[in-house]
Amino acid sequence: MGFESVIGLEIHAQLKTKTKIFCNCSAMFGAESNTHTCPVCLGMPGTLPVLNRKVVDFAIKMALATNCNIREVNRFARKNYFYPDLPKGYQISQFELPIAEHGYVLIDINGIKKKIGLTRIHMEEDAGKLIHDQFRPVSCVDFNRTGVPLIEIVSEPDLRSAEEAGIYLRQLRSVVRYLDICDGNLEEGSFRCDANVSIRSEGSKKLGTRTELKNLNSFKHVEKAIEYEIRRQESILAECGTIIQETRLWDHANGRSAPMRGKEDAHDYRYFPDPDLLPLVIDDKWIQSVKETLPELSDDKKARFIDQYALSLYDADVLTADKNIAEFFENCLKIFPKPKLVSNWIMGPLMEILNSEKRTLSDISVSPGDFGRLLKFIDQDIISAGIAKTVFLEMVKTGDAPGDIIDKKGLVQVTDESEIEGLVNEILNNNKKEVEAYKAGKTKLMGFFVGQVMKATSGKANPKIVNQILKKKL
Ligand code: ADP
Ligand code: MG
Ligand code: ZN
Numbered sequence: 001m002g003f004e005s006v007i008g009l010e011i012h013a014q015l016k017t018k019t020k021i022f023c024n025c026s027a028m029f030g031a032e033s034n035t036h037t038c039p040v041c042l043g044m045p046g047t048l049p050v051l052n053r054k055v056v057d058f059a060i061k062m063a064l065a066t067n068c069n070i071r072e073v074n075r076f077a078r079k080n081y082f083y084p085d086l087p088k089g090y091q092i093s094q095f096e097l098p099i100a101e102h103g104y105v106l107i108d109i110n111g112i113k114k115k116i117g118l119t120r121i122h123m124e125e126d127a128g129k130l131i132h133d134q135f136r137p138v139s140c141v142d143f144n145r146t147g148v149p150l151i152e153i154v155s156e157p158d159l160r161s162a163e164e165a166g167i168y169l170r171q172l173r174s175v176v177r178y179l180d181i182c183d184g185n186l187e188e189g190s191f192r193c194d195a196n197v198s199i200r201s202e203g204s205k206k207l208g209t210r211t212e213l214k215n216l217n218s219f220k221h222v223e224k225a226i227e228y229e230i231r232r233q234e235s236i237l238a239e240c241g242t243i244i245q246e247t248r249l250w251d252h253a254n255g256r257s258a259p260m261r262g263k264e265d266a267h268d269y270r271y272f273p274d275p276d277l278l279p280l281v282i283d284d285k286w287i288q289s290v291k292e293t294l295p296e297l298s299d300d301k302k303a304r305f306i307d308q309y310a311l312s313l314y315d316a317d318v319l320t321a322d323k324n325i326a327e328f329f330e331n332c333l334k335i336f337p338k339p340k341l342v343s344n345w346i347m348g349p350l351m352e353i354l355n356s357e358k359r360t361l362s363d364i365s366v367s368p369g370d371f372g373r374l375l376k377f378i379d380q381d382i383i384s385a386g387i388a389k390t391v392f393l394e395m396v397k398t399g400d401a402p403g404d405i406i407d408k409k410g411l412v413q414v415t416d417e418s419e420i421e422g423l424v425n426e427i428l429n430n431n432k433k434e435v436e437a438y439k440a441g442k443t444k445l446m447g448f449f450v451g452q453v454m455k456a457t458s459g460k461a462n463p464k465i466v467n468q469i470l471k472k473k474l
Helices: 053-065 162-179 219-238 284-291 298-309 313-321 323-335 339-356 368-379 385-398 402-408 417-430 432-439 443-456 463-473
Strands: 003-014 077-080 090-093 100-109 112-125 129-131 140-142 149-155 191-201 211-216 246-251 256-262
Touching (some): 053 112, 053 149, 053 284, 090 112, 100 162, 162 298, 162 323, 219 246, 219 256, 298 313, 339 385, 368 385, 417 432, 432 443, 443 463
Antiparallel strands (some): 003 149, 003 191, 077 090, 100 112, 129 140, 191 211, 246 256
């Protein structure tokens, strides 16, 4: 009998507010250790937290973008535990009354939409960061991160494979980036994910015992770790063993996970309402004012791109996955309004460069205007598509405008028919054997002749004219 895997993700997104959630220390990443601290975030006795309104705005944005109900009255709670990175001995989080609940997102699995439920979204503060390696055998703690705002987004156990989990996680990252509330960087830890995994007999409705996977610092880790965990649980059940509810740490270098600790239950934390913070009341006016600031989200943008620019679902999908790419695309169209060509060139040469050099659009100095102008040169037969690729690489390297590069390097296409005809005559004269073979039916040789003309002009001859003249002559 087969097994079905069941997965639920807990995502922590670090919010891009200027200051921390309960004090006015900077929430910026990367400052010198322990310089962004104050009595409040250091947990000194007698200090009081004051909620940062921006954090609530950001959480409302996320709730609206993921179809959640926003609780009119929600409340902060203390989650009690001891750890050296947690000076107060408790984390301020939300428990029975989170800001948002019962949402969903639609993910696209090979063209089929699947609804993934969101159990809840709540606000909380981050803990500090322990530094183990720098001063061994002593461990140090950096409290800059203490009190940096997070939202935790908890999914229902609706995911059925590592692949689905990866798609869902990418989708949520796209949402936080569109909303501009979080960097969405897994490697740097501004977007963190724990995966809960269990398996059950196919057809069964009862959930199996779950394990929780931590230390997943990239999409690849998430997918690999879940895959490994499913296999591990399957082999235990196949031998009639029992799965232990536990937290496991993913070890990417060795491609396996190991137990870290027994999984605690909520009651272990002795949650209780934080008496230092009033219940938070969010009225319709507040929600409305945040709604007005919501940007167009990727699903709406995708639908609009298909409608307005007659793009395929696939193209629209790729172009809208990243907000900056979508913006680049639309800005190109202002200069060169041919959507399909712009889309092909973004999804082709541009994305090839970004992927192969692991760069983002903001790292390269090609403006959408210049990109549009480059395509215009192709469209007006001033350069061939082949030459345009060379020009594009030069644009990436130097940041120069395409027109300047074409002038400087003398790349303007040869479209003068008599000039091309002269070259064709010469090449046919020099390759008599091939000409005879062609005439005897070996028409494949057309490619050879075209190649010779292109070679003679360093790729600058207009391929359409070359083909025409060759056909005529042959
Ligand atoms: P905790 O903090 O104890 O992990 P949460 O309620 O914050 O609890 O998160 C639980 C997560 O685990 C949710 O994403 C939920 O969908 C998922 N989950 C719960 N039970 C199972 C199960 N049996 N198999 C897989 N995932 C589960
Ligand atoms: Mg958990
Ligand atoms: Zn502080």
